[in-house]
Structure formats: structure tokens, C-alpha cells
Amino acid sequence: MYNSPVFSCRCSSAFRSPLPRSRSSTFYFTLCNCRVNTRNAFTLLELLVVISMVAVLMVLVAPAFTNRKSADDITNAAYAVKDVCEQARSYAKANHTYTWVGFYEENASALSPTNATPAYPGKGRVVMATVFSNDGTKILEDADPSPVLPPSRITQLGRLIKIEGVHITDIGAPAGGNSDVLDGRPSLPYTQGAPFDHFNRISSDSADATQFAFAAQNYTFYKTIRFNPREEANINSTYALKRAAEIGIKSTHGDVVDANSRNIVAIQFGGIGGNFKIYRK
Numbered sequence: 001m002y003n004s005p006v007f008s009c010r011c012s013s014a015f016r017s018p019l020p021r022s023r024s025s026t027f028y029f030t031l032c033n034c035r036v037n038t039r040n041a042f043t044l045l046e047l048l049v050v051i052s053m054v055a056v057l058m059v060l061v062a063p064a065f066t067n068r069k070s071a072d073d074i075t076n077a078a079y080a081v082k083d084v085c086e087q088a089r090s091y092a093k094a095n096h097t098y099t100w101v102g103f104y105e106e107n108a109s110a111l112s113p114t115n116a117t118p119a120y121p122g123k124g125r126v127v128m129a130t131v132f133s134n135d136g137t138k139i140l141e142d143a144d145p146s147p148v149l150p151p152s153r154i155t156q157l158g159r160l161i162k163i164e165g166v167h168i169t170d171i172g173a174p175a176g177g178n179s180d181v182l183d184g185r186p187s188l189p190y191t192q193g194a195p196f197d198h199f200n201r202i203s204s205d206s207a208d209a210t211q212f213a214f215a216a217q218n219y220t221f222y223k224t225i226r227f228n229p230r231e232e233a234n235i236n237s238t239y240a241l242k243r244a245a246e247i248g249i250k251s252t253h254g255d256v257v258d259a260n261s262r263n264i265v266a267i268q269f270g271g272i273g274g275n276f277k278i279y280r281k
Contacts, residue, residue: 016273026173059172075280078265079127081247082276085160085225085269088130091157092227094167097136100149100214102129105204107255108164113218117173120204124252126168128161129216130168138228140212149214160217167257169246170266185266185279186191189246200249202235210235225269233271 022046088099106114108124116122119123132155133139137151173190175183189200200208202223210224227233235245249269251258262281269276 008150018103024088028157034051072235072264073165075265077163077277078124078249078267078278078280080161080266081126081249081261082278084128084130085276086157087159087268088132088225089227089231089233091130093231095132096229097230098133099224099227100154100210100212100221100225102131102214102216102217102219103127103168103202103204103223104208104221105168108252109255113196114236115218117215118204118209118222120206121206122255123167123256123257124165126163126166126204128163128221129214129219129221130157131214131216132157136229138226142211146211146213146219149212154214156216157211160219167250167252168202169248169250169257170198170201170203170205171250171266180279182264182266182281183278186244188244189242192243200242200245201233202245214274218249231272233269243272244268244270 031043072144085101085256088101091097092099104127105120106122106125106127108114110122110125114122117147131149134153134155139149140147171182174185174187177184179185190197201226204223209222210226212224213220213222215221224235228234232241233245245268249265249267251261251263264281266279267276268279
């Protein structure tokens with residue numbers, strides 16, 4: 001926008017003084033006290049153009065902000081799962097006892113606790129709880145029948161954890177590449193013990209269930225990781241040690257899994273030592 005300056009000149013006789021006459025001029029010049037005025041304003045057309053440009057930019061950048069938020073949400077969810085598991089592992093070692101981390105999933109729209117057996121039908125809200133053995137034993141032998149852990153012999157560790165906007169599921173074997181990212185992560189959870197490799201993974205979509213479920217705060221947890229005082233981790237329906245196990249996480253919109261999202265995370269941990277590592281794209 002260009003505004004033509006408007007010049008105004010006020011001359012006062014007090015400041016009028018003759019200048020020396022030049023050889024080629026017959027005029028006298030006067031000194032003038034001058035100022036320049038400009039009009040600073042936008043026209044309606046210019047405002048409409050600016051508003052249109054801002055609207056176009058918002059349309060272009062909004063998806064980028066949405067994707068970043070989704071990526072941050074699923075990363076935060078992965079760290080929440082990892083933190084709960086590491087706390088349970090550390091507690092088992094420090095207190096010479098056994099701990100169980102339970103996983104349950106329900107619809108994000110659920111208004112009260114639900115109780116379904118695997119495969120969990122709900123999507124979008126992962127519920128986690130941790131309990132420990134009061135007497136330092138694993139309570140039931142691995143060869144025992146499969147009841148729930150007796151409530152009188154376990155105590156909940158910490159509070160119930162609810163993670164919104166995520167789904168625990170198998171995310172598929174890695175394709176290979178950089179070992180520090182999702183596609184290049186170790187493939188053992190998908191190859192060890194095949195064709196029974198599904199026991200190496202925790203998935204809400206799988207019918208696999210823990211050998212000994214437990215109840216906490218109106219939920220029953222049928223998928224668990226058990227830690228012993230040696231920091232060994234056992235999962236799912238068998239307590240055989242695994243070289244590597246995995247928890248896959250995808251993002252959801254309400255009760256629906258986002259099948260097209262590239263925001264996928266894998267949490268892997270070893271049966272011996274129980275070290276947890278997060279892999280993402």
C-alpha cells in the first residue's frame with residue numbers, strides 16, 4: 001500500500017530572508033517551514049485480502065499441528081507404560097517380592113469401569129494397575145489351576161493409570177534398517193517360538209490371557225507382566241522367560257483406531273533384566 005505524501009508549506013515573513021542573487025537567476029527564494037502529512041489507513045479491499053491470506057495459511061498449517069499433537073500424545077503414552085513397568089520391576093527387586101502390572105482396554109466413551117475378557121472389545125482407553133505380593137512369594141505355582149490372585153494376598157502399588165487416545169495391539173514385524181527406530185527394532189518378539197510367537201506380545205486384540213488374573217478398583221486385568229526379585233519379566237499366558245517381548249501402541253480417535261496414522265510406537269523389554277526401550281519412527 002502506498003500513500004502519496006501531502007505537502008503543506010507555511011511561510012512566515014519573520015523567516016523570509018533574501019538569498020544572494022545567482023548570476024543566472026532573477027528570483028529570490030524564501031525559506032519555508034514545511035511538514036509532510038501521510039494518511040495511514042487500510043482500505044476494505046486490502047483488509048479482505050489479508051484475512052483471506054491468513055485463512056489459507058491456517059488451512060495449510062493445521063494438519064501439521066494436529067500430527068504433532070498426535071505424535072506427542074502417543075509418545076507420552078509409551079513413556080507412561082514404560083514408567084509403570086519400571087516402577088514395578090524396581091519395587092520387586094528392592095522389596096524381594098513379586099509384582100504384577102495389569103493391562104486392560106475399554107472404549108474411550110465408557111463412563112464406568114467395564115469388565116471384558118480378552119480379546120478386549122474396547123478401544124481408546126488403556127487402564128493399568130500394579131499389585132505386589134504381601135508375603136514376597138509368587139502366591140501360586142506356575143502349574144496351578146488358573147484362578148485370580150487372592151485379593152487378601154496382594155496390595156495395589158500406586159494408583160490406577162488411565163491412558164486416553166491409544167490402543168495396545170500388534171504392529172507387525174520390523175522391516176529392518178536403523179536399529180534405534182521402529183522399523184529396525186529387534187524382531188525376536190515376532191520370531192522367537194514361532195508359530196506361538198504371539199505369546200511374546202501384549203495385545204488387546206489377542207485372546208491370550210495371563211495365567212493368574214487380578215482385580216483392582218472394579219477392573220479385572222487378564223493381561224499382565226510379572227516381575228520377580230531378580231528383575232525377570234514374564235508375560236501373557238505362559239511364564240516361560242522370553243528373550244524379548246513387545247507392547248505395540250497405535251493412536252485412536254474416540255473408540256476408533258486410526259488405521260492411517262504413522263504415529264506408532266513399540267515398547268520392547270527383555271525377560272532377563274527387564275530393560276525397557278521405546279522405538280518410534
